[in-house]
Amino acid sequence: MRVSPAQTTPELKPCPNCGKQAGELKKSELGSRFPYYVKCNACGWATDMVRLAGIAVKLWNEAKVPKAAKAKR
Numbered sequence: 780m781r782v783s784p785a786q787t788t789p790e791l792k793p794c795p796n797c798g799k800q801a802g803e804l805k806k807s808e809l810g811s812r813f814p815y816y817v818k819c820n821a822c823g824w825a826t827d828m829v830r831l832a833g834i835a836v837k838l839w840n841e842a843k844v845p846k847a848a849k850a851k852r
């Protein structure tokens with residue numbers, strides 16, 4: 780498991796959609812009441828937007844994406 784000493788955000792598991800360690804906690808700058816979400820920098824999958832950063836991380840870590848839901852090309 781990768782550990783970064785400078786990491787300030789809660790630990791994110793690998794992307795539930797593509798399996799890469801590419802999730803990033805984001806905060807919308809739109810002044811939304813639900814500004815936090817986690818988005819995968821590899822495949823673009825993202826959680827719902829929620830009010831608290833910790834909830835977004837929890838959604839990400841507990842997300843289960845069916846393989847059938849993957850975009851087909």
Ligand SMILES: [Zn+2]
Pocket residue numbers: 794795796797798799801819820821822823824
């Ligand atoms: Zn991904």
